[in-house]
Amino acid sequence: MRVNLAIRLDHSSSTPLFEQLARHLELSIESGRLEPGQMLPSSREFARTLLLARGTVVRAYGQLIGKGLIEAIKGKGLIVNAPPPLDYSTQSAQMHELMLVDDLSANEILGSAQQPLPVEDVTKAAVPQALLPVKRWRELIIKNCKQLGRTDEIDDLGALDLRQQVCRFLRATRGLNCSPEQISVYTNTDQALDTIARLLIKPNDTAVIEEPGYIGVSKIFAAAGARVIANGIDYGGMMVENLDALATSPKVLYVTPVSQDPTGIVMSEERQDSIIQWAKRNDCLIVEDGWDTDFCHGRPAVPCMQQKAAEQIIYLYSFWKLLFPLSNACFLVVPQRLVPALRRLRAMINRPPISIELSALKDLLAAGEIDNLVAKLQKSYRKRRQALIYSLSMAFEKQIQIAPMSGGTHVLVSFQFAAEKQRVLDAGAECGLKLISLDEYYFDGRVTNQYIVFFTNVSPATVGAQAQLFKERLLGADYMAQRALL
Missing domain, CATH: 3.90.1150.10 (Aspartate Aminotransferase, domain 1)
Structure with a gap:
């Protein structure tokens, strides 16, 4: 696809025009306005559009070719390449065990609890208030308050009508292979992760997580008694070759493949297949966290990993990045074979939440308004x-x-x-x-x-x-x- 570029150059600047043009194009590639595979105008056409000498455009293109940002393809023209990746300093990372739980006495724990913890700004990635559907949310809260006497079908996994709407949403937007029976409802992500830990992990079991990654999951798995191993990533995602060095096979492998948190790396198809096959050989369940998958920039949306191996993967999804602070609801999609065990666990602890907030979320999903919100936020972001x-x-x-x-x-x-x-x-x-x-x-x-x-x-x-x-x-x-x- 050929692009239409609107560029203004400062002819009075001391910076040469070819450098200004090269810089504008470089920024467009880095910001995603020019995507990999798009065609640039020929030097003659571009010079005519910008009222420049052709040599100026040729020199600008030459700089970009030298940096590897564009490439001349015989018979096609100039094609935009992906910009060079940032060095995450993780390509040679080795796995290491995390020492997260100290041997503290009860008095030491109670004593440390007297010290105030630092307050974290949880709004850093939240939706700006002006973009939240506050008015519509208020209407739905009032509507559901007037219907408090109704009897929804609620079991150990949560309200069935809500799980049906979440199932439709995840199948349509993430390509999940699931049914409402496999979905369970939670108030937040950590509660869902705690349920996974209680369901799968016994003391001294091994759990592998990504590094860099979400430190909260390491603490939750460690609290369940797991030996938590941090495994590095490269530009294809979690490094599979490191897993073969483990003395014992892990019970849980935690990954964020569609958009690695926090680097944004997309796990390659080949790497996904390798991890799935490794997990099957070693009787290990994969936890796929869809935390940072609502928006993608400079690339097409990527289907979730769960659709490739629904019986090997537990999928986790939160509405935090779409609706916080209106809702922080989170959902697990578990393999069919784990549903009976999950029902028994939730009958004893972590009973499913029942709230007006969840009823409002169900109504938003049923009306297709969450889909509209995602489109609006994607454009703004x-x-x-x-x-x-x-x-x-x-x-x-x-x-x-x-x-x-x-x-x-x-x-x-x-x-x-x-x-x-x-x-x-x-x-x-x-x-x-x-x-x-x-x-x-x-x-x-x-x-x-x-x-x-x-x-x-x-x-x-x-x-x-x-x-x-x-x-x-x-x-x-x-x-x-x-x-x-x-």
Whole structure:
């Protein structure tokens, strides 16, 4: 598909026109406005459109070819390549066991409980209030309050009508192979993960998780008595070859294949097949977390891994990134053979929630309004993401590297200069940018100088000024003064 580019160049700038053009195209590739496989205009056609000398366009294209961002294909023309990946420093990572549970006495535990824990900003990736369906949600809450006397069919897995709607949604949007009988309802993700741990893990069993990854799952599995092993990822996803080195086969393998949390890496088809086959050979169940799969940028949507091996995979999905704080509901889809055991477990503990909130969620799903919300957020987030990437790139120039793949609500950046972590976080907060250090997703204490920058709260109209102020706060007045003299 040939692209239509609208580019404005500053003819009064001291920066040569070919460099300006090359930079505009490079930013378009990095932000996803130009996607891999798209065709660029010929140098003659592009020069005529921009009222430039053909040699200017040829030099700009030459820079991009040299960086590997575009490629000349004989008989076709110039094709956009995928931008080079950010180095996640995990390609040679070895597995290591996590020591998460200390041998503390009851008095020590009670004593430590007196110390206040740091308050985490849980709104970093939340939907902006202006985009939430607050008015419609209020209407549904009121409607369901007036129907408190009705009797829904509720069993040990949750309300049947809600599970039917969730089943329809997941089959249509994720390609899941499931029925309502396989779905169970939870108030949040951690409750669902706790149920998985109680269902599958016995003391001294082994559980393997991704690194970098969600530290909460490691704590939940460890609390169930598991030996938790962190396994590194590369650009194809979790590294299968490391699994063969385990002394004992794990009971659980936890992965985020469609959009790895937090790197955004998409697990390759070949890697998915290898992990599924490894799990089957070793009698291991896979937990596929669909946490960061609602939005994709610069690539087509990827089907879930569960559809390939429904009897080998437990699928987890949360509505947090679509509806928080209106709803934090989470759902598990378990293999058919595990349904009886799950019913027995939930009859004893973690009884399914029954609430007006879940009834409102069911109504939104039934009316197709969740599908409409996803489409609206995807459009808004694409603009916010592109604006953030462009603004950071223009402000920091060659001093920042931005990963081409990213999560649905954040980008991953790496600074090309040494920066103390707290200084980066404080500078971001002062400028209204929400950041988390990638260090928080590693279990071995490594320092990465890489950061997650969220864009859900970014305004395209103001993010340029925010990015420039971020650079000034981060690099200091002396550096900015020296730059002004150049």
